[in-house]
Amino acid sequence: MIRKIAILTSGGDAPGMNAALRACIRAGLYAGKEMYVVYDGFRGLVEGNIKVVTKDFTQDIINRGGTIIRSARLPEFRELEVQKKAAQRLQDYDIDALIGIGGDGTFMGLGALAKLGISVIGIPATIDNDVASTEETIGFSTALNTICECVDKLKDTSGSHQRCSLIEVMGRHCGDLAMYASLAEGAEAVICPEHPLKEEVLFKKLRKMKAQNKSHAIILVSENLININELAEKIAKETGFDTRTEVLGRLQRGGSPTAHDRIIAAKFGATAVHILTEAKNTTAKILGIKSNVIQEYEMEEALAMKHEPAHGLRDLIDELQ
Numbered sequence: 001m002i003r004k005i006a007i008l009t010s011g012g013d014a015p016g017m018n019a020a021l022r023a024c025i026r027a028g029l030y031a032g033k034e035m036y037v038v039y040d041g042f043r044g045l046v047e048g049n050i051k052v053v054t055k056d057f058t059q060d061i062i063n064r065g066g067t068i069i070r071s072a073r074l075p076e077f078r079e080l081e082v083q084k085k086a087a088q089r090l091q092d093y094d095i096d097a098l099i100g101i102g103g104d105g106t107f108m109g110l111g112a113l114a115k116l117g118i119s120v121i122g123i124p125a126t127i128d129n130d131v132a133s134t135e136e137t138i139g140f141s142t143a144l145n146t147i148c149e150c151v152d153k154l155k156d157t158s159g160s161h162q163r164c165s166l167i168e169v170m171g172r173h174c175g176d177l178a179m180y181a182s183l184a185e186g187a188e189a190v191i192c193p194e195h196p197l198k199e200e201v202l203f204k205k206l207r208k209m210k211a212q213n214k215s216h217a218i219i220l221v222s223e224n225l226i227n228i229n230e231l232a233e234k235i236a237k238e239t240g241f242d243t244r245t246e247v248l249g250r251l252q253r254g255g256s257p258t259a260h261d262r263i264i265a266a267k268f269g270a271t272a273v274h275i276l277t278e279a280k281n282t283t284a285k286i287l288g289i290k291s292n293v294i295q296e297y298e299m300e301e302a303l304a305m306k307h308e309p310a311h312g313l314r315d316l317i318d319e320l321q
Contacts, residue, residue, distance in 0.1 A: 001096075002033065002096040002097050002119060002276050002277065002279060003033060003034060003094075003096055004033065004034045004035075004036065004093065004094055004095045004096050004097075005024070005028050005033050005034075005035055005036070005095070005096065005097045005098070005099060005273065005276060006035075006036040006037065006038050006050060006090065006093075006095045006097070006098050006099070007021055007024050007025070007035070007036070007037055007038065007069075007098070007099045007100075007101065008037070008038035008041050008042070008044065008045060008069065008098065008099075008100055008101070009021065009041060009067040009069055009070070009071050009100075009101045009102060009125070010041035010042055010071055010072075010100055010101070010102040010105065010106040010109065011041075011071060011073075011102040011103045011105050011106050011126065012071070012102075012103070012126060012127070012128075012253065013065075013066045013067050013071055013253055014125045014126050014127050014137070014138055014139025014140075014142075014143075014253065015065045015066075015127075015138075015139050015142035015143070015253070015254070015255055015256065015257035015258075015261055016125060016138035016139050016141075016142065016257040016261035016262060016264070016265040017066070017067040017101050017125050017138065017139070017265075018061040018062065018064045018065075018066070018067060018068055018257075019061075019062045019063075019138075019257055019261065019262040019265035019266060019269075020101050020123055020125060020138055020265035020266075020268055020269045021037070021058070021061065021067070021068070021069065021101065021269070022058040022061050022062050022265075022266075022269070023265060023266040023267075023268070023269025023270050024099050024101075024123075024269040024270075024272060024273055025037075025053055025055070025057060025058050026055060026058055026269075027269060027270040027272075027273035027274070028273045029054070029055055031273060031274075031277045033273070033277070034052065035052070035053050035054075036050055036051060036052050036053065036093065036095060037050070037051055037053050037057070037069045038050050038069065038098075039051070039069050039070055040069075040070050040071070040072040041070070041071045041072045041073075041074065041102075041106075042072075042074045042077045042086060042109050043072040043073075043074040044070075044072065045086045045089055045090070045098075046074065046077070046082060046085050046086045046089065048089050048092070050089065050093055050095075062262055063256045063257065063262070064256065065142075065253075065254050065255050065256055065257060066253075066254070067101075071102070077109050077112070083112045083113065083116060084116065086113060087113055087116040087117070087118055090113075090118060096119060097118070097119035097120065097121070097276045097279075097283075098110065098113060098118055098119070098120050098121075099120070099121045099122075099123060099269075099272050099273075099276075100120065100121070100122050100123070101123045101125045101138070102122075102123075102124075102125055102126065103124065103125070103126035103128070103130065103131055103137070104130070104131060104303070106122060107122040107131075107286055107299070107302070107303060108303070110122050110284070110299070111284065111299050111300070111303065114282070114284035114299055117282060118282070119276060119279060119282050119283045119284070120283070120284050120285075120299070121272040121275060121276060121283070121285050121286075121287065122285070122286040122287065122299070122302070123138070123265075123268045123269065123272055123287055124137040124138065124268070124286070124287065124288060125137055125138035125139055125265075126138075126139060126140075127139040127140055127142070127143035127170060127177070127252055127253060128140075128170060128171050128172045128174050128176070128177065129171075129174060129176040129177065130171070130172055130173065130174035130176070130307050131288070131307070132302070132305035132306055132307040132308075133286050133287075133288040133295075133297050133301075133302035133305050134287070134288030134289050134290070134295075135288070135289055135290055135291075135310070136264065136289055138257075138261055138264060138265045138268065139253075139257070139261060140176070140177070140261075141257075141258045141260040141261045142255055142256075142257045142258045142261050143170070143177060143252045143253065144177060144180050144181060144184070145258055146248075146251065146252050146254075146255055147167075147169055147177060147181045147248060147252060148181060148184050148185055150167075150246075150248055150251070151167060151181065151185045151187075151218060151220075152185070154167065154218070154246060155185075155216060155218060158215075158216035158217075158218070158244075159215040159216040161242060162213075162214075162215055162216065162241075162242065163216055163217075163241065163242045163243065163244055164206060164216070164217040164218075164219065164232075164235055164236075164239070164241035164242070164243040164244070165216065165217070165218050165219065165243075165244055165245075165246060166219050166221055166228045166231060166232050166235075166243065166244070166245045166246070167218065167219065167220055167221065167245075167246045167248065168221045168222075168223055168228050168245070168246065168247045168248065169181060169220060169221070169222065169223065169248055169252065170222075170223055170248070170249075170252050170253075171192065171222045171223060172223070172224065173193060173224070174193070174222075174307060175190070175192025175193050175194045175195060175222045175309065176309065176310075177222070177252070178190050178191070178192040178195075178220045178221065178222045179192060179194065179195060179220075179309065179313055179314070179317060180313075181220050182220045182317060182321070183313075183316065183317060183320065185218060185220070186218075186320070187218040187219060187220050187321070188205065188206070188209070188217045188218055188219060188321060189202055189205070189217075189219045189220070189321060190219070190220045190221075190317060190321075191219065191220070191221045191222065191225065191226065192220075192221070192222035192225065193222060193225065194309045194313075194314055195314055195317060197225075197226060197231075199234070202219075202235075203234075203235070203238040203239055206235060206238075206239040206241055207238070207239045207240075209241075210239055210240050210241055217241060228245045228247075229245055232244065232245050264289060267289075267294050268287050268289075268294065271287060271294045271296070272287060275296060284298065284299035284300075285297060285298060285299060285302075286299055286302035286303070288302070
């Protein structure tokens with residue numbers, strides 16, 4: 001029987017992590033469990049930065065961005081001896097289960113602890129929306145809204161100077177932020193892993209817009225894909241558009257989570273505690289959401305899944321651009 005549950009956040013921070021943390025703690029306390037938080041992710045776990053918490057700890061955190069228990073990278077966690085040290089820390093506190101809030105890297109760490117006999121649950125939280133076992137991650141909605149707010153502002157100045165704006169957004173190796181933002185903003189083009197650059201097609205479209213005296217052009221680009229400064233020079237040369245680049249960067253991580261992110265965080269957090277409360281044996285699961293319903297997957301099954309863009313999204317982008 002699980003009596004004590006710890007929670008950590010790991011990897012890149014995402015708006016809504018605090019809302020998920022709040023839900024885990026409150027659901028656990030409601031179920032009569034003793035609840036702990038681990039500061040600084042897996043690094044804090046190895047170092048024993050663990051604290052017991054009460055309901056008071058969750059006051060006024062649901063609307064806060066980032067993560068109040070912080071996050072940190074620990075590449076050394078790949079080593080078995082480091083994993084064993086982390087498991088021993090949990091045993092030192094008589095903690096029976098660990099909930100990890102983060103992305104694939106977080107889940108890999110949880111999987112390593114599961115092999116050492118720790119019950120674990122993974123809650124997907126990353127602005128990139130690149131976790132294969134879920135249609136949506138905590139933080140994606142907020143980051144997408146932030147991108148749209150920035151693009152709206154850039155449209156104003158681009159239109160004033162008849163410019164083409166190349167806007168780089170996050171996503172790691174996933175184009176969801178770029179694709180969804182392009183739909184929401186009516187962008188002229190999107191360049192991402194799922195929708196690669198076709199230079200001549202892009203140049204032809206921009207030449208036509210320039211000839212029609214269009215006020216501006218917006219192009220969304222996923223990070224780590226192309227050199228946007230080099231592409232901007234090509235666009236200016238080939239189309240005559242005054243072309244500028246913008247990198248939104250970590251601005252996309254911040255801000256108060258949207259109502260949507262807070263709600264799915266609450267669902268994920270409560271579900272994680274319910275699974276642990278009902279578990280009769282050691283469990284290792286990752287949560288996801290499909291058609292607005294929370295799903296649970298065995299750890300190995302979830303980690304083996306491959307991320308796919310939303311059905312029909314690429315075709316819709318081509319149809320509407």
